[in-house]
Amino acid sequence: MEPSVVLAKLPKLLDLNADNITENVHLINSKNPDVRSKYIMERLVHHLHEFARDTRLSTDEWMAGIQFLTETGKICDDERQEMVLLSDTLGLSLLVDSIDHPKPDGSTEGTVLGPFHTHNLPEKANGDKIMHNDPDGTPVLVVCTVKDVNEQPIKGVRIEIWETDSTGSYDVQRTDHSVPDGRCFMISDHNGAFWFKGVVPVSYPIPHDGPVGKMLKMLSRHPWRPAHLHFILSRPGYDRLITALYLKGDTYETSDAVFGVKSSLLIDLSQADESLAKKYDVKVGTKVIKYDFVLVSEQESLELRAKNSKEALELLGHKVKIINGLPVPDID
Ligand SMILES: [Fe+2]
Structure with missing residues (x-):
């Protein structure tokens, strides 16, 4: 629409009020030639304005919100992403993943990425250790397969893995951190299999010394996440799967601070018997996690x-x- 046409339709600028401001903003934004971003902005303005009307938002409250978002942005750096944490703790991250990556029955469900994913990952081979700087960690053997919905193995899948050490810290949170640890990427073999040695994950609090922590405190919420291992599985032709496996029975299983737990992603810890120990070169009795991931084709998704x-x-x-x-x- 031509600017002159839009301007001709606007209410008189002196007459803007709670009843006509929304229509005015929609009209002046309607010049956007990109139909998708125009739609998103129209809906964003609609819901923002309705939020203010619904709550009869005060100027002080509006300014407190602006200040909160400003502080949330300011605390972000290359290794701390408070904005993602805010999205996670408000349930938005889980919601967007559910909408954008729907999973048909029989395929592995996705969950939140979380704020500790990095792109600096060493490649590991099947059977390698992924955690080196954690002498107190309880060793765990993780044995997985990747298949399609027809139960056919998928080789060549890139799998990113990251986990906390036994104190509940990711490498990027540790002061002695200099190289990636407890994180790697691997490639599934011709049977769609991959396996590695890590440590048993433990529950941990999300960073709560910043704006998001203050918000949780105001809401009388705890900052804890149940113990989990993160995974991203990707291969051209398949919908990228961002997910995690959660240890069944964790204290925080039903009150995850970032809403990531799904019952299909709960796993039991077992122990290696003699044959498994021999096959994977671990001690008998070593803790074991087994899981079969099922990917959906990009087209189906x-x-x-x-x-x-x-x-x-x-x-x-x-x-x-x-x-x-x-x-x-x-x-x-
Ligand atoms: Fe995590």
Whole structure:
């Protein structure tokens, strides 16, 4: 739409008030030629304004929110991502992953990435140790496969893995940290298998000495996460799977500070018997985690996401079409 046309439709600037400000902002934003970002901004403004109307937001409260977001941004650096933590603790990260990476029955569910993923990862071979600087850690053998929904093994999958040490700290949180530890990437073999030696993960508090910690305290919430191991599985042609495995029975299993636990991702610790110990070169009695990951094809995931989007938005009364896999208003 031409700027002159938009301007002609605007209410008089002197007359803006709680009743017509939203329409005014929608109109002045409507010049955006990108249909998806135009739709996102229209909905963002709608919900932000409704939030202020719903709560009868005071100026002091609005400023407190601005200050909180400013502090949250300021504390971020290359290794601390407080914004992701905020998203995680408000349940937004889990929500976005569920919408963007729907998983059909029989495939492995995704969960939150968390704030401690890094791109600086050493490659490890099957059977390698991934944790070196943790003498008090309880050794664990992790034995996994990667298959498709038809139970066919997938070779050549890149698997990123990261975990805490036995004190509940990731390498990037430790003052003696100089090289990556407790994290790596591996490639699944021709049987879709991968295995490594780590330490039994423990529950740990998310960083709570910053703005997010203050928010949790205000909400009378604890900052703890149940013990888990993180994984990202990716291979061209398959929907990238960001997930984690959680030790069943953890104290925080049902109150994870970042809402990541799903029952399909709960695992039991077993122990290596003689044959397993011999096969994987560990001591008899070593703790063992076994899990079979199931990946969905990229195409199936895209189709499911488009179907879910149309159904969900039609239920809300929005007529949409799917462009580049994402919904936009169907106004043509
Ligand atoms: Fe974690």
